[in-house]
Amino acid sequence: MHILAWALQILFVPLLAPLGVGIINKIKAKVQRRQGAGLLQPYRDIRKLLHKDEVISEDASFIFNIAPYIVFGITLIVGASVPLFTSVIHLPSSDLITVVLLLATGTFFLALAGMDTGSSFGGFGSSREMTLSALVEGLFIASILVLVILHRTTNLYLIAGSVHLDYADLIAVALAGVSFFIVLLAETNRFPFDNVDTHLELTMIHEAMLLEYSGKKLALMEWASANKLIIFAAMLVNLYFPVGLASNLQFGTIALAITIFIAKLLVVYVAIAVLESVIAKLRFFRLPGLLFTAFILCLIAIGLVK
Amino acid sequence: MLASIVSPSGLIILFSIFGIGGIGTTLLRGNNRAQNLWAHIFSITGALWGLIFAASALISNREFYVNGLATSFPFLSLSFHIDKLSSLFIIIICLSVLFCSIYGIGYVKSFYGRYNVGNYGFFYNLFIAAMLAVVTSSNGILFLFAWEIMSLASYFLVVYERHDHKNVKAGYLYLIMTHAATALITLAFILLFNHAHSFDFNTIRASVPSMSMALKNIVFLLAFVGFGTKAGIIPFHIWLPAAHPAAPSHVSALMSGVMIKTGIYMMIRLFLGILLPIPLWWGLTLIIVGSISCVLGVLYALTEHDIKRLLAYHSIENIGIILLGLGGAMVFYSLHLPTLMLLSLAAALFHTWNHATFKSLLFLAAGSVALATGTKNIEKYGGLIKSMPQTAILFLIGAMAISALPPFNGFYSEWLTFQSLIHGVLSGDILVKWVFLGGLVSLALAGGLALACFVKAFGSTFLARPRSVMAKGAKEVSIWMRSGMAGLAVLCLVLGVASAYIIKSLESLGREITASPRAGLITSVSSRQTLQIGHNFGSISAPFITVVAVATPLLVWFVSRYFINRHQKITSSPTWDCGTDITPRMEITSTGFARSLTMIFQPLLRSNLSYDTAPAGSLAPTSIVATVGIVDIYKKYIYGRMYSLINILSIYFKKIQNGNINAYILYILLALIIALAMGI
Structure with a gap:
């Protein structure tokens, strides 16, 4: 059972991540009165891309070639490190600061790959991505810091596994949860920060960096960004609302925990999809204001906890 | 065996090696090659001896005084004291010196026939010897002598390439600032002498309990500003971005990596060794100043497009991070939390060591690029990864280490600094809590900005296509220069992998510095090489992270290469750019890359953009010049x-x-x- 739990922990993120994207796209299509592609479309896309030939720019160096493996590999490591359906098993990398800096490593190589081919799109995509991620990193840490202060640990599993629930602290946790949701939107390139569907050069951030990729490497990059979405959603539901995580590795408990976890994830995905359907993308220079608001929420939350 | 190394004669040998190296170079008149080899072989030998000496002192747990070498000058006695802190700093200095000197053999060749290599060799060896004297002396007057020689020797190295007017000007600014700082330090020592009637550190320490609080506070302020100027804290930093880029690159590496740390060394020595007990506000001041330095330092670095100035501003940022650890240690000392004090001090010391390593590496790599292209302007680089692949990889390692990315050493010391700041937030009254919180947020923000800055620096230097003729003609640098850099790069990885043990030893070292032998250690290393903080507070496993960070991408590559679509065809074609002919002018420049961030931080940076349309009077302007700059x-x-x-x-x-x-x-x-x- 132990081995099975580990296998689930490691494979859960990459296997279910594309489905999450499929769900969001389907809901968005329905809201727009379209039929939309099937829920499994992201899997078909990845499969198709994996079997295509590749065109690589003449200007690309080895950075461009190794970046997809690093970016995807990092999401695998982080995916296995964050609490998913159980709070019992954990890796030595399940630490708040470690997770933040591991994700930063992925961003670093993604941005370098964007610059590597020397296209204007890639360069500006990298610049925008790094601008946002520079501002978001502090907010990321600040929003989880509330939980660190509450639970006196930086270990994500201990935060998720603690049963401590003081009603006086609920407001603080909720405020921090709101700002973490904003971090999620920024880090996973969602509205109002970025639009994953667009290839309009004036607005795109994430897609601009991937413009020169094709074939397997593009598949890995797209897959990695789906992984990142599920990682952030898992952190949101399991750290701020740690209900229903399996506290032992019995088959029944795990099955139940996975069901609850998927239900919680669904709530987040529906929220993202609805949000993307009703709001517009913000102008780039309005984004620091939004992040600053979220930061003030964090400060209030930190002030509220003892 | 060890006992015979760790003895006064061992120390005398150390200084004599650099002495022979320095004086011998000047005697070899005219023969540039012999001078180059002489200067560097002796500095390499000296560095190796220094490493053996300090490592033996640490291993054999010995410390010793050299006393009674009174001179004919009043108050000046050649007394040295080798303790754990001195040994650690000797190791930090000698490691950087070792690799910078290897690099120097290749780099100094470019001076043949243009500048006097003899002068270089003399001041280079003198500079290193003076730094070693600074961290070993135990007498105020001797210390000031060593400090002054260190400043003057580095001044002559800054103005070494004197045909460039800018270097001379930078050297002048450095000279003024460093002497203003030395004046304050001298004043601090005179005040201490007035009270203790001695310049000897131990006598001063013994007399501190009877010192009035007001006097202590004045000494603190004088010493903090004085040593802070050398360390490059904001707002006393203005000499640093001017002087460091002016010196030859491996000297910049030593100045930025090691020399500014002597300021930190003396702060630790004074505030946590001599002036104890200390009031709470000293530590809080250090944290606040550290927060300001780390955020502003990295913001100024973002606006820079001179690669060495960019790195110099990052030194200011990293000094800020070290001050966050040191200030935290001082606050914990005042709050009577010795275990946490040791944790914070270990964070500061570890980051000092790590910064010495990766900053030296980055300066050497920047120097290689500048030598290969003949310019320090990032805008004129581009595409160098193809002509200088090894330098590019070495720079990338340095960039990852300074951006605190796993698996390199910067990650571990920043992780530890975060942990100590979080403990500070948890363990104080409201004022202490918010000061630590400010430090924590500044550290996180500075980390994010540093990442952006190094994407910019690496991306616009090495990636895409060459943007100038110089970059197009660049060639990989000599084997000496590459080996010097490679040594430091390996060190970045080794210090990271061994971090758990290093952190633990630094903690026990802190126990001796602060004379708190009974303080317990908060960290423990488990059987699986995991560094634990407290009981389940936080943990990190360096070997695990290193293995996973390397193995996972390899596994992904292996599976996607050999298990999926094995016969994939890969073709090469020009970068797509909407059907136009792509030119290097279409690439993003480093100014353009940082433009969004400079606009967002406009209130702090006071950046301005001015257009100059010329010629006036014509109907349509034929040329427009846009100037982006920040107001100093x-x-x-x-x-x-x-x-x-x-x-x-x-x-x-x-x-x-x-x-x-x-x-x-x-x-x-x-x-x-x-x-x-x-x-x-």
Whole structure:
């Protein structure tokens, strides 16, 4: 059972991540009165891309070639490190600061790959991505810091596994949860920060960096960004609302925990999809204001906890 | 065996090696090659001996004094004290010196026939010897001598390439700032002498308990500003981005990596070793100043497009991070939390060591690029990864380490600094909590900005296509230079992998510095090489992270290469750019890359953008020049005003200096009368 739990922990993120994207796209299509592609479309896309030939720019160096493996590999490591359906098993990398800096490593190589081919799109995509991620990193840490202060640990599993629930602290946790949701939107390139569907050069951030990729490497990059979405959603539901995580590795408990976890994830995905359907993308220079608001929420939350 | 190394004669040998290296170079007149080899072989030997010496001192747990070498000067006695802290700093200095000297053999070749290599060799060895003397002396006057020699030797290295007018100007600014700082430090020592009637560190320490609080506070402020100027904290940093880029690159590496750390060394020595017990506000001041330095330092770095100035500003950022750890240690000391004090101090010391490693590496790599292209302007680089692949990889390792990315050493010390700051947030009253919180947020923000800055630096230097003729013709640098850099790169990885043990030893080292032998250690290393903080507070496993960070991408590559679509065809074609012919002018420049961030931080940076359309009078402008720059608010508001004040004062003082010999005789007479009157 132990081995099975580990296998689930490691494979859960990459296997279910594309489905999450499929769900969001389907809901968005329905809201727009379209039929939309099937829920499994992201899997078909990845499969198709994996079997295509590749065109690589003449200007690309080895950075461009190794970046997809690093970016995807990092999401695998982080995916296995964050609490998913159980709070019992954990890796030595399940630490708040470690997770933040591991994700930063992925961003670093993604941005370098964007610059590597020397296209204007890639360069500006990298610049925008790094601008946002520079501002978001502090907010990321600040929003989880509330939980660190509450639970006196930086270990994500201990935060998720603690049963401590003081009603006086609920407001603080909720405020921090709101700002973490904003971090999620920024880090996973969602509205109002970025639009994953667009290839309009004036607005795109994430897609601009991937413009020169094709074939397997593009598949890995797209897959990695789906992984990142599920990682952030898992952190949101399991750290701020740690209900229903399996506290032992019995088959029944795990099955139940996975069901609850998927239900919680669904709530987040529906929220993202609805949000993307009703709001517009913000102008780039309005984004620091939004992040600053979220930061003030964090400060209030930190002030509220003892 | 160890005992015979760790002895006064071991120390004398150390200084003599650099002495022979320095003087010998000047004697080999004219033969540039021999001078180059002589200077560097002796500095390499000296560094190796220093490593053996300090490592033996640490392993054998010995410390010793060299006393009684009184000189004919009053108060000056050649007394040294080798303890754990000194040994650690000898190791830090010698590791950087070792690899910088190997690099130097290749780099100095570019000076043949243009500059006097003998002078270089003399000042280079003198500079290193003076740094070693600074961290070993145990007498105020000897310390000031060593400090002054270190400053002067580095000044002569800064102005070494004297045909460039800018270097001479930078050196002058450095000279003024460093002497203003030395004046404050001297004053601090005189005040201590006044109280303790001795310049000996141990005598001073023994007399501190009877010292009044006011005097201690004055000494703290003088020493903090004095040593802070050397360390490059904001707002006393203005000499640093000017002077470091001016020196030859491996000297910049030593100045940025090691010399500014002597300021940190003395802060630890004084605040946590000599002036104990310390009030709470000292530590809080350090945290606040550290927060400001780390955020502003990295913001200025973002706006830079001179690669060495960019790195110099990052030194200011990293000094800020070290101050966050050191300030935390001081606060914990005042709050009587010795375990946490050791944790914070270990974070500061570890980051000091790590910064010495990766900053030296980055300066050497930047120097290689500057030598290969003949310019320090990032905008003129581009595409160098193809012509200088090894330098590019080495720079990338340095960039990852300084951006605190796993698996390199910067990650572990930043992780530890975060942990100590979080403990600070948890364990104090409201004021302490919010000061630590400010430090924590600044550290996180600075980390994010540093990442952006190094994407910019690496991306616009090495990636895409060459943007100038110089970059197109660049060639990989000599094997000496590459080996020097490679050594430091390996060190970045090794310090990271061994971090758990290093952190633990640094903690026990902190116990001896602060003379708190009973303080427990908060960290423990488990059987699986995991560094634990407290009981389940936080943990990190360096070997695990290293293995996973390397193995996972390899596994992904292996599976996608050999298990999926094995016969994939890969073709190469030009970058797509909407059907136009792609030119290097279409790439993003480093100024453009940082533009969004400079606009967002406009209130802090005071950046401005001005257009110059020419010629005036014609219907359509034929050329438009846009200038993006930032206002140097320190020069404008602080140093500019100080300058005009001194100028006005000197006009008044000029009246005394009238050149009339009768007046001077009158002055002597007056001085004599006053002296006699005071004698009575």
